[in-house]
Amino acid sequence: MSNSPFGDPSLPVGEDGHPLRRSRPHWLGVGVVAIGVVWIYGALALPQTAQYARVGPGLFVLLIGAALVLLGVLLVVQIARGEQFSAQEAEDAMADAPADMPALLTAVAAAAVPLLTMRHLGFPLTAALSFALVARAFGSHRLLVDLLIGFGLGTLAYLGFAQLGVTLGGFLPLLTGR
Amino acid sequence: MEALASLMNGFGIALHPINLVWAFIGSVLGTAIGVLPGIGPALTIALLLPVTTQIAPTAAFIMFAGVLYGAMYGGSTTSILLNTPGEAGSMMTALEGNRMARSGRGAAALATAAVGSFVAGTIATLALTFAAPAIAEIAFIFGPADYFALMVLAFTCIAVVMGSSRVRGFISLFLGLALGVIGIDGTTGQARLTFGSMQLLDGIELTVVLVSLFAVGETIYVASRYRRAPGQINPLAGGAWMKWEDWRRSFWPWIRGTLIGFPIGALPAGGSEVPTFLSYAIERRLTRRPEEFGRGAIEGVAGPEAANNAAAAGMLVPLLTLGLPTTATMAVLLAAFQNYGLQPGPFLFVSNADLVWALIASLYIGNVMLLILNLPLVGLWVRLLLIPRPYLYGGILVFAMIGVWGLSTSWVDLLCMLIIGLAGYVMRVYDFPIAPVLIGLVLGPMAEKQLRQALAIGQGDPLTLVSSPLSASLLGIAVLALLLPVLIARLKRTAEAQPARDEEAAA
Numbered sequence: 001m002s003n004s005p006f007g008d009p010s011l012p013v014g015e016d017g018h019p020l021r022r023s024r025p026h027w028l029g030v031g032v033v034a035i036g037v038v039w040i041y042g043a044l045a046l047p048q049t050a051q052y053a054r055v056g057p058g059l060f061v062l063l064i065g066a067a068l069v070l071l072g073v074l075l076v077v078q079i080a081r082g083e084q085f086s087a088q089e090a091e092d093a094m095a096d097a098p099a100d101m102p103a104l105l106t107a108v109a110a111a112a113v114p115l116l117t118m119r120h121l122g123f124p125l126t127a128a129l130s131f132a133l134v135a136r137a138f139g140s141h142r143l144l145v146d147l148l149i150g151f152g153l154g155t156l157a158y159l160g161f162a163q164l165g166v167t168l169g170g171f172l173p174l175l176t177g178r
Numbered sequence: 179m180e181a182l183a184s185l186m187n188g189f190g191i192a193l194h195p196i197n198l199v200w201a202f203i204g205s206v207l208g209t210a211i212g213v214l215p216g217i218g219p220a221l222t223i224a225l226l227l228p229v230t231t232q233i234a235p236t237a238a239f240i241m242f243a244g245v246l247y248g249a250m251y252g253g254s255t256t257s258i259l260l261n262t263p264g265e266a267g268s269m270m271t272a273l274e275g276n277r278m279a280r281s282g283r284g285a286a287a288l289a290t291a292a293v294g295s296f297v298a299g300t301i302a303t304l305a306l307t308f309a310a311p312a313i314a315e316i317a318f319i320f321g322p323a324d325y326f327a328l329m330v331l332a333f334t335c336i337a338v339v340m341g342s343s344r345v346r347g348f349i350s351l352f353l354g355l356a357l358g359v360i361g362i363d364g365t366t367g368q369a370r371l372t373f374g375s376m377q378l379l380d381g382i383e384l385t386v387v388l389v390s391l392f393a394v395g396e397t398i399y400v401a402s403r404y405r406r407a408p409g410q411i412n413p414l415a416g417g418a419w420m421k422w423e424d425w426r427r428s429f430w431p432w433i434r435g436t437l438i439g440f441p442i443g444a445l446p447a448g449g450s451e452v453p454t455f456l457s458y459a460i461e462r463r464l465t466r467r468p469e470e471f472g473r474g475a476i477e478g479v480a481g482p483e484a485a486n487n488a489a490a491a492g493m494l495v496p497l498l499t500l501g502l503p504t505t506a507t508m509a510v511l512l513a514a515f516q517n518y519g520l521q522p523g524p525f526l527f528v529s530n531a532d533l534v535w536a537l538i539a540s541l542y543i544g545n546v547m548l549l550i551l552n553l554p555l556v557g558l559w560v561r562l563l564l565i566p567r568p569y570l571y572g573g574i575l576v577f578a579m580i581g582v583w584g585l586s587t588s589w590v591d592l593l594c595m596l597i598i599g600l601a602g603y604v605m606r607v608y609d610f611p612i613a614p615v616l617i618g619l620v621l622g623p624m625a626e627k628q629l630r631q632a633l634a635i636g637q638g639d640p641l642t643l644v645s646s647p648l649s650a651s652l653l654g655i656a657v658l659a660l661l662l663p664v665l666i667a668r669l670k671r672t673a674e675a676q677p678a679r680d681e682e683a684a685a
Contacts, residue, residue: 091400
């Protein structure tokens with residue numbers, strides 16, 4: 001797990017109390033190369049030249065893919081040479097702390113929930129679920145209250161944005177059939 | 179003087195009661211999100227983009243200008259009272275401002291920040307008034323090859339300046355460019371990189387990428403490393419307002435900060451970090467009370483705050499005159515223009531003069547409004563920080579969902595939100611800069627269009643890209659921007675090695 005993006009609580013701790021990140025996240029560079037390869041593959045399926053414009057729709061895509069492959073390789077080399085990464089500063093966050101895995105996964109679940117529920121349960125209920133999950137990731141333990149607040153917020157937003165002409169799908173598609 | 183007449187016309191439009199209401203809404207919203215952690219002006223404007231289908235362009239841009247300026251006022255409030263700079267531009271303010279607040283001079287620090295922002299905003303907007311039409315005039319001679327060279331220069335500067343590593347800066351940029359080619363190719367109608375999905379034919383919306391990277395990525399990141407003990411709000415009580423002495427000590431830092439901030443903000447990738455840092459360094463050098471720096475010197479608040487505000491006005495210069503966004507917020511503003519079918523650039527001053535001048539005039543009006551909103555009401559704004567964090571971040575995610583789902587109620591967009599949100603988390607953990615992704619996404623398709631036009635004109639000869647003196651020098655500067663830091667580092671190393679060798683020889 002030494003090269004996971006989620007930090008590792010068992011990492012050695014330096015004199016100043018900060019964990020020493022000795023991880024070598026090669027997978028970062030490999031990922032960039034992989035994206036580059038996908039784009040190159042996509043570009044090769046497209047015509048590289050066009051009759052009049054001389055440059056076809058594929059050339060720019062090909063250049064981007066090639067650049068990503070090159071940059072990914074450079075990143076792998078940097079990492080192999082011991083490049084250090086320090087997480088970005090953010091308000092309310094301790095940048096040098098290891099990731100709190102349960103909180104992290106709960107927050108990811110909150111972002112994933114709409115994929116499962118949005119089309120069937122509609123916006124207000126999905127908002128309630130996501131809101132409660134985020135609140136839990138931030139240490140709230142009042143599930144029912146959180147669900148209610150999330151539902152209220154979702155309903156308000158649903159009605160308010162409808163006034164502005166932004167449609168957020170059916171209110172409760174399973175019931176209304178829309 | 180033509181500019182002044184146009185500006186007066188702009189005031190006529192911006193002072194229309196309904197537009198004043200929009201400016202007020204924007205200023206209030208901007209200050210609120212500037213105070214709150216987790217939300218910035220770019221995200222807010224992106225979430226407001228749907229209203230562009232409902233309200234007139236002038237009203238929308240007046241509101242967006244209020245959000246942009248308000249966020250800066252709000253950001254300085256939290257830096258001073260809480261030592262939590264919400265954005266890079268208010269980092270320097272926190273240094274001295276928070277010290278002042280701790281020694282009971284918070285009110286004076288807030289006042290010099292607000293008045294300084296007002297002074298700088300006013301002078302910088304005046305500079306924008308005269309500089310923008312002049313630059314737009316020059317931009318008329320730009321051909322496709324010149325535009326392409328200009329964009330390459332902007333890309334290089336952004337990737338080199340933002341973030342801590344050039345490799346990671348360029349990776350961010352090219353990821354944005356890669357996302358930008360998804361969808362139907364504008365020139366030939368070919369579908370590119372759509373992975374067989376019908377919804378991806380229209381491409382990936384900037385809003386989806388921005389909301390996912392900023393709101394979703396930030397929520398996941400902060401949740402994973404949540405600091406349970408929030409910072410202490412410094413009491414305002416006992417703090418005296420600015421005394422005559424404070425006014426005298428703030429005046430020149432305001433002016434100097436403005437003079438530094440505006441031109442640097444106008445450069446591609448100038449941003450607000452460099453000018454605020456420069457301003458702080460200069461004030462520290464020029465002060466007659468060096469002993470106060472680090473313990474709450476008012477000059478250290480006045481200068482950087484002015485520089486920050488002037489830089490924001492400066493950033494509008496390349497956006498309005500060349501259609502070149504240099505920050506995430508400017509990229510969203512460009513998207514807003516495109517939503518209205520407008521293309522910022524030299525022609526905007528001719529075809530939509532009313533809109534441009536109303537926008538510029540509303541910056542003056544926004545400054546006055548924000549001064550009134552912020553000085554007496556600062557205690558009220560700080561109360562926003564009492565919102566419990568679980569609810570604040572829960573709310574941010576709900577609004578992110580509105581932004582993404584409200585676009586076209588598409589499941590694929592929600593999938594993009596999750597994937598790009600996870601990418602945003604990884605980018606924060608491994609310190610990849612976020613803004614280059616958005617700039618690449620917005621500017622990429624434009625750069626490609628100019629490239630293909632230039633090559634078509636040159637009948638496919640790549641040398642046509644460097645055939646005009648303008649494009650050749652722009653590309654030359656881009657190469658310099660890429661190589662100079664390496665050369666300087668190498669020279670430094672040689673220079674450091676030299677004395678060591680001399681010593682060895684002497685021994």
